[in-house]
Amino acid sequence: MNCPGQIRTLTRRAALGLASNGFGWVAFSSMQAQAAGPHHAARAKNVILLFMPGGVSHMESFDPKPKLEELDGKPARLDNYVAGPNRKWLRCLWKFRRYGQCGAPVSDLFPHIARHVDKLAIVRSMKSSFPLHARGNIFLHTGRNVGGYPSLGSWITYGLGSENRNLPGYVLLRDAYVPPGGIENFSNGFLPATHQATHIRDEGQPVDHIVPADHDARVQRAKLDALLEQDRWFAAGRRGGDAVESAIANYEMAYRMQSLVPDVLNLGREPAATRRMYGLESTDRAQAAYGLQCLRARRLVESGVRFVEVTCPNLFGQNGTWDQHSGLKNDHERNAFVTDQAIGALLTDLEQRGMLDETLVIWAGEFGRTPDSGNGDGRDHHPFCFTIWMAGGGVKGGVTYGETDELGNEVVRDPVSIHDFHATVLHLLGLDHTRLTYRFGGREQRLTDVHGQVIAGIVA
């Protein structure tokens, strides 16, 4: 486990598994707990969710609307919540080109992602229910519009268990930014706390408390040894003290995690070419930070972390990275610059390592943006249609699914709800969304509540 970068995937997992001595990140007391799934053969083992909070403009990313060129600047007449007298249509601010064999159009915002279109299933017909960030985010993550429910990642680790008991099943790679809706977005809700997201930050201590406070490892070991001895005496005096036994075991596990987790996150041994590809050498701090998180995402998945979510740097103090009610030209461009290269690199890297087949990569935000503007080159929240894409892990490549009207205002073919999206993700992981249940509050709870249909059109 000292040279993880040189160990091939399987060996590496085995090495980490051995080091664990049979104890994992999960609580000692819940180790006997059985995973709820899988229900059928899985197409994907792991998920990387690239969360794009704030609302990326769909008509300026993957869903071109030439009609808006004609209408640009003319008074807009939309019948939705933003409707007002002073609104104008706004043309797409970037050119689209066709890419790959499938010839899917991608705007100039995302040249790196564009090179992978043949791997992507682009869903243009997403629909959410809330034109508000907090609710939209919570809905995207939990399938509900209020806090208190488990996030997608928690459901998946609950359904499948962890591949590597030394590492958490659900990791959130984040910066200091807290998206609307709060930490609740990544909550395990009513599921056991072992399914909560472990936060890994881009700066400072990556994981809370993972860096030993004792600079001299021998000091910590000395303390732990005395502690263990004393605790054994304490536990021995108590019959049925399972909780105490578990707590004692947790200390040994915590001790090992102090080296295992930084080891997984240590990019020192990644080849220079890989580091460059992800943009780690970039002089742009945000771009380098996002590249770091994307590369960490790959390494975590490689080490067996089930679900990795990557948040997006929020550069403008807005209510979400992509929340450009004005200044869209400048800020979308900046956000794309910061994220595009690393995402492209992640797809390349996963493919080169043969991991893409089993890793589902998702690029999604809570909603899209309006085809009209109330404020210069700005667009407002648009839950009525928006675009996400998925790649790898059993998803058809080179597919564009669903269709919106000529304005990018409404879905006209194959609408996909957030519940459908969730059902599909679970399906690809071998989980039946109607059977992945947890009894709470007097009934069997589901991620998809009473809704959801697998989007057959994008499943390979």
Added chain:
Amino acid sequence: MLPIVLAPAVCAAAGTDLFETRVRPVLARSCYACHGPEKQLSGLRVDSRAALVAGGRRGPALTPGKPEESLLVKAVRHEGLEMPLGGTRLRDADIAAIEEWIRGGAVWPAGNPAPATGSVDDRFRKLAAVHWAFRPLRAGSALTIDEAIGERLRQAGLAKAAPAPAPVLRRRLSYVLTGLPPSGEPAATYEAEVDRMLSSPRLGEHWARHWMDLMRYGETRGYEWNYEITGAWHYRDYLIRAFNADVPYDQLVREHIAGDLLARPRVNHEQRIIESPIGTAFYRLGEAGHDDCIQFREIALDVVDNQIDTLTKAFLGLTVSCARCHDHKIDPVGTVDYYSLYSILNSSRPATHTIDTPEVSRSLLERLEAVKAEIRREMAGLWLSELKDLPRLLRAQEPGGTASGLDPDRVRAWHRALARKDPKMEDPAHAWQAMVQDAGGAAARYRAEAAGRAAFNRENFEPFPGWQPAGLGIRASGAGEFAIEPFGPRVITGVYPGGVYTHTLSQKLNGAWRSPVLPPKRRKFVSVRAMGGSLASRRAVVDNCAIGEGYRIFEADEFSWHRMEVRARDNELPVYLELLTRSDNPRIPDRPGMIKDLHLLDSPRSYFGFAGAVMHDVAEPPRESLTHLERLFEAPGTPAERFAAAISQAVERWARGEANDDDARWLDWMVRNGLLANSAGASPRLAGLVDRYRMAEQQLAPPRVVEGLADAGPGRDFPVLLAGNPKAFGDPAPRRLLRYLFGDEPFATTGSGRLELANALVGNANPLTARVMVNRVWGHIFGRGLVATADNFGILGDRPSHPELLDALAARFIEQGWSVKKLIREMVLSDAFRRSSDPPAGAASADPANALLSHYPLRRLSGEQLRDSILAASGSLRTEMYGPSVDPYRDKPQDYRRLFSGPLDGNGRRSVYIKITRMEGPRFLEIFDYPSPMAARGARDVTNVPSQALAMLNDPFVLAEAGACARRLVESGPGGLRDRVRGLFLRVLGREPSEEEAARFGGLAAELASLHRVPRDQAAMSVEVWKDVAHALFNLKEFLYLQ
């Protein structure tokens, strides 16, 4: 436990929107009365798809997919049959919707049954009669805890554990009662120890925290901008005081539900706080969005939903919020019941309660009033004396006038005032200029204009009376009122018309001035004549959305009409208007960038004045009246003579206390233009008076305020929202408590019904309130409730392990005046509480959950207990009580989300005083299962995960406190390693070490000394060494666990 919240988006599944929004409401409104659950005229029911297809005596009423063949369509189209009978024909749009719905297959969503049908009703009534929790308390039982526990153990053939050793028991008692390790010498007897701890102020801090879990206590609103909840910490302090004072629980419940409405509110004379209204803060502690509740009605509905959820879980142990969209599937709670509670809560308003008793400021305010009266007299004298030169000063302003012999400053001031460019017609300068040009013409023009304006105002505006005050500053004043400037050379701010003001004594006094709910037939606009400063604001509140976007800050100190658009039309949503000082506006401090004058956020001052409100449809607000200028044209004379007369009249009348609004306008104009003496230096006496006034005003503390609910005007029965859809209105839901459990009779009230709700909750007819509370107290003392599902006493909740005991305790609880302390006392004096935590033989397998309490359950300390214990062990714990919370420590604060960082040790304050920021909570506490404050939580999860070990090993707080502990240990005096170990054991574990332990940790110290390169003989004095040993002790399971 978390709520099952079926929110609108979830309820109104795609494809059923048409039915829920356009069809079901029409059927419910127009058809159910004759073809519904009550009556089935012609044998037909139309409240389910099956019933429609089955039809009545005339045959099937519905053929899905074929509107033209459906009798329902023919009937509403009046083709051969005319329905609704005797009523007006449905609107074409409604008919079209029904046709479209049938054409689309007549989707009638499953799982959204029609309003309670006969069978549901029967089932619910039956359940209400038989379910154990709803049955009356078995009264008069003398059953003791130990009898009940002993009996069940005997039945199960289980032995009882031995009594716990005294030190173990003392530690247990101390944590259970006060949340802290024991301190000081033990009392002579266990009973004395119990009584001592029961009277410790630490008890209130600990039990308040239990209660705060239940109230999903947070101090910020989360959502997107994490706004502050004004004065939330006052509610925390209120709880601490209440538990310490053993306020009867029924009183506490009354105060939570309707503390603002009690005839005799509870007053804390020592702290000069009106306690009762603070209880209503609980309503406001939940998450809340800032958005526009017209477009996004769910925002308002979700806030009330969370209130209903918290209220019913906390006080009744029932999950009522399931019934937002459909009748409860299992418990006897119908959708109407949900909306009955909604009607009650939405008939109240979010408000900010001022909790100071009058004594807090009485003497200062009396002094201010007295000095102000003297200032007024002095100013009147000065002003009267200034009238002498007035005719000459004015003549000097006339063309060709001469200023010789006059004070040049006053001449210049008059010039500035009268020569102003393009004055408005109501400005006396305009009249002056017009008269100088052509006196006769001016009079005619003014008369015509005055008549025109009066007519315009008469024809287009409807008065909007009935506004109500709140806050300490609000006073109604007659014309001629004025306010004293708190600083600077000017004495008064201006002379006001008759109206309502918050700052006639001090700008520090707060106030809110609220309109009634707008009448059903709405005009497009409401305009208020008002002024204000220092972040005072005006706004329309739609559907009680307390932190909506649309407030406006008063930018001007002078009166003008402010128009507000009424965006919610036709009584769909309740709307009222309010004027607020800064502390009463729950949006302030707003998110970054919204308030430009940041220094105002630090100012304790804020004020407004109000002089009338009108409703109108024309876009223009009322025109300024010209009545004050009429007097210029009543008598002949030069402009100077007319002005002098008009002004003299105003000053003289003001001096006599007889000023009217027109006089006030003249005086205000004069003062603002520097035409009347208004500087403290105008006379030595005035200077002295102003000094005295300002010194008193400086001493005034801003009133203490906390958010809560308040009532205003008549209550209203809001309609049931069909399937939870915010735009699909059903029948009005009468204000009452769950009808299957507490009767059908609506509350006899013209108000919101909160007071009646409070009484119903603690009334004799309700066995739940006492049972639920007794069970909560039991749970906190014994680790789990007699009913393990503390927040669910419904059909799906657990049955009580000892039902007779629960009832006996609940009955005694009521008999003993709902005393929580007596209840706690009875429990901790039981043998069951005093048993060892070592299970007797066989117990672990026969009763793994220890429901029968053969032994006391071993428990990990809560996050708060743990943090507090570390502070206690290190010696850093401060016993200071109350006050604003301390921000939790964060390594990455985010100011724009109001996620600030506080000191690492939280200033040594107990955890109950650490600020609960909803968007991202205190990390250390969360690791140890501090619950996310989203919903009522009567019992915490207890997890056992490695991240807890990591936190204890590496958290900077733990390390820093280990260091503090070591410093105090080493500074306590000389000693050897063994003395140090002994000292540490006493500090951390509260006991002596055994020989073996002394050797073990002495050995550790020696090893650490060598690792730290501390010479052996200096080890005992090395903070570095003892910090590590203390750190190890902090991690002992004996420290982390409660036996």
